[in-house]
Amino acid sequence: MESEQVITVVGSRLLVPERAGDFHHWYNEHIRMWLQTPGVVRAVRYERIPVPGEAAAPEYLALYTYANATSISASEASPERQRIREHRIATFGDTQPFEVTLLGGYRPLPER
Numbered sequence: 370m371e372s373e374q375v376i377t378v379v380g381s382r383l384l385v386p387e388r389a390g391d392f393h394h395w396y397n398e399h400i401r402m403w404l405q406t407p408g409v410v411r412a413v414r415y416e417r418i419p420v421p422g423e424a425a426a427p428e429y430l431a432l433y434t435y436a437n438a439t440s441i442s443a444s445e446a447s448p449e450r451q452r453i454r455e456h457r458i459a460t461f462g463d464t465q466p467f468e469v470t471l472l473g474g475y476r477p478l479p480e481r
Contacts, residue, residue, distance in 0.1 A: 372437060373476055375434075375435050375476045376475050377432075378430060378431075378473055378474075379430065380426070380429065381467050382427050382428040383428060384468055385467075391461075391466065392467050396431075399456070400412045400413075400431070403433065407447065408435050408436045408437075408440025408444050410435060411432075414429060415432070417429065427470065438474070
């Protein structure tokens with residue numbers, strides 16, 4: 370159903386631990402910028418905590434909530450997204466101290 374909110378899950382990890390402060394400062398601003406993008410409802414960052422029996426996982430996760438599935442592609446093509454890319458390049462240049470992986474998009478699962 371197109372009116373359902375959906376999420377994307379993004380994992381990240383630091384490649385240069387000495388740049389942790391820069392990374393967190395940039396990511397917090399990145400989140401604020403995403404929240405100005407039409408169709409983006411919520412954005413929250415998480416830090417991994419040890420859990421017995423866990424599989425390998427990114428150090429950090431960000432969950433982005435969108436108004437609906439169409440909002441994901443619309444936000445990627447938006448002027449706001451271009452400003453976000455420019456902000457990353459202005460902050461880190463060509464050598465960003467982190468790796469980001471889009472883990473996927475998800476919609477609510479109906480009861481079965």
